[in-house]
Amino acid sequence: MTAPTKLPDSLPVEENTRTTESTAGKPTAGASTLAVHAGEARRKALDAVTDAIVCSSTYTFDDTQSVIDFIEQKQPREEYGRYGNPNERVVEAKLAALEGAEEALVFSSGMAAIVGVLMAKLNSGDEIVFFDQCYHRSREFCFKHLARFGVVTHQVKTGDFDAMERAITPRTKMLVSESPTNPHLTCIDLEQFVALGKAHEIETLIDATLATPLNLRPIEYGVDYVLHSATKYLGGHNDLLAGVISGTREKLESVRQLRGVMGGINSPHNLYLLQRGLKTFQLRMQRHNENGQAIAEFLEAHPRVERVYYPGLPSHPTHDIAKRTMLGGYGGLITFLVKGADWRETANVIDRVKIPRIGPSLGGVESLIEQPLVMSYFNHAPADRERFGITDNMIRMACGIEDTADLIEDLRQALDS
Numbered sequence: 001m002t003a004p005t006k007l008p009d010s011l012p013v014e015e016n017t018r019t020t021e022s023t024a025g026k027p028t029a030g031a032s033t034l035a036v037h038a039g040e041a042r043r044k045a046l047d048a049v050t051d052a053i054v055c056s057s058t059y060t061f062d063d064t065q066s067v068i069d070f071i072e073q074k075q076p077r078e079e080y081g082r083y084g085n086p087n088e089r090v091v092e093a094k095l096a097a098l099e100g101a102e103e104a105l106v107f108s109s110g111m112a113a114i115v116g117v118l119m120a121k122l123n124s125g126d127e128i129v130f131f132d133q134c135y136h137r138s139r140e141f142c143f144k145h146l147a148r149f150g151v152v153t154h155q156v157k158t159g160d161f162d163a164m165e166r167a168i169t170p171r172t173k174m175l176v177s178e179s180p181t182n183p184h185l186t187c188i189d190l191e192q193f194v195a196l197g198k199a200h201e202i203e204t205l206i207d208a209t210l211a212t213p214l215n216l217r218p219i220e221y222g223v224d225y226v227l228h229s230a231t232k233y234l235g236g237h238n239d240l241l242a243g244v245i246s247g248t249r250e251k252l253e254s255v256r257q258l259r260g261v262m263g264g265i266n267s268p269h270n271l272y273l274l275q276r277g278l279k280t281f282q283l284r285m286q287r288h289n290e291n292g293q294a295i296a297e298f299l300e301a302h303p304r305v306e307r308v309y310y311p312g313l314p315s316h317p318t319h320d321i322a323k324r325t326m327l328g329g330y331g332g333l334i335t336f337l338v339k340g341a342d343w344r345e346t347a348n349v350i351d352r353v354k355i356p357r358i359g360p361s362l363g364g365v366e367s368l369i370e371q372p373l374v375m376s377y378f379n380h381a382p383a384d385r386e387r388f389g390i391t392d393n394m395i396r397m398a399c400g401i402e403d404t405a406d407l408i409e410d411l412r413q414a415l416d417s
């Protein structure tokens with residue numbers, strides 16, 4: 001090691017002294033303590049309690065020898081913004097601690113993270129197997145784009161492990177799923193998922209965006225890569241886009257290298273917003289979980305509601321799996337069907353709601369509501385909608401952190417009138 005980076009006396013910064021480091025799977029503190037403190041230096045620039053936003057696109061060296069020392073010994077310091085920045089390091093350490101993972105890599109969106117890990121890990125001729133209820137852009141990336149590079153994607157019915165096993169060939173390199181899925185909130189048996197991967201020596205990836213690290217701990221089951229759209233609960237305020245992929249340092253090294261080349265990184269300002277959002281992650285998530293459960297129960301008991309998809313309800317087809325795997329709660333996303341309603345009558349319910357705003361996305365403090373048929377499948381053929389289980393009378397509500405009673409009262413008036 002060479003001498004640490006010299007800092008002017010007015011900027012006393014402890015070198016990467018982190019308060020609540022976690023080792024894989026074993027958090028050293030509770031989730032809220034980690035959310036506030038993990039990854040952050042105890043003493044920061046100018047004795048501030050919050051981190052400074054370091055806007056620099058590049059980083060300078062004292063002299064040529066310092067450059068050579070950096071190149072030869074790669075001591076921890078910044079070089080150029082595409083390869084990392086101080087705000088990114090803090091957020092990544094915080095996210096790794098929350099996930100119970102060795103390392104986390106932050107991207108400019110959830111999609112950039114998915115594209116990054118698949119591009120880094122797959123070569124021409126490789127194959128992947130997907131459970132079919134997954135984010136439509138992830139599917140699109142595989143079928144439309146990875147296919148152009150000779151990667152073959154197989155899609156099988158969600159939760160059907162026999163079908164997944166039958167789709168595996170000697171060229172299969174990755175098994176991919178979400179848990180819970182959107183909009184049906186199907187939960188995956190992670191023990192079976194990981195066992196199948198291990199039996200065939202294939203890596204596994206879970207998109208756990210809808211669950212968050214508070215509700216689901218895929219790393220503890222042995223999942224290789226955990227992905228989140230940080231745009232949702234992790235950022236939590238409907239004001240930024242970001243994505244994160246977690247796993248071991250060794251497995252993520254090629255993903256990090258590719259990110260440095262593709263350039264799908266975040267600006268320091270965006271990272272600061274994510275860091276700020278993360279401070280209240282555990283608190284917000286508790287309310288999302290409470291609202292989700294209470295509103296799902298209200299809806300299930302309402303005479304105008306035909307069916308509710310929520311993993312915390314015993315009526316959900318994968319409730320038993322959810323009970324075993326989602327230990328923190330079941331999240332804020334609820335899908336329900338309005339009894340006997342055509343698409344217009346369903347739209348009328350949405351248009352009468354006063355608190356949730358109409359829009360895609362989920363996981364922010366503001367509740368959002370939408371009709372999947374209109375929002376995501378308007379231009380799709382009826383057969384396509386049927387295939388993905390999108391019915392005319394389906395409503396998806398992403399519960400925010402508003403008062404439970406207010407949201408219930410609002411839904412009641414919208415359904416009753």
Ligand SMILES: *Cc1c(COP(=O)(O)O)cnc(C)c1O
Nearest residue numbers: 109110111135207209229231242
């Ligand atoms: C939103 C979402 C994504 C994509 O994330 P972006 O941040 O919008 O790019 C991927 N997976 C799931 C489950 C999502 O909800």
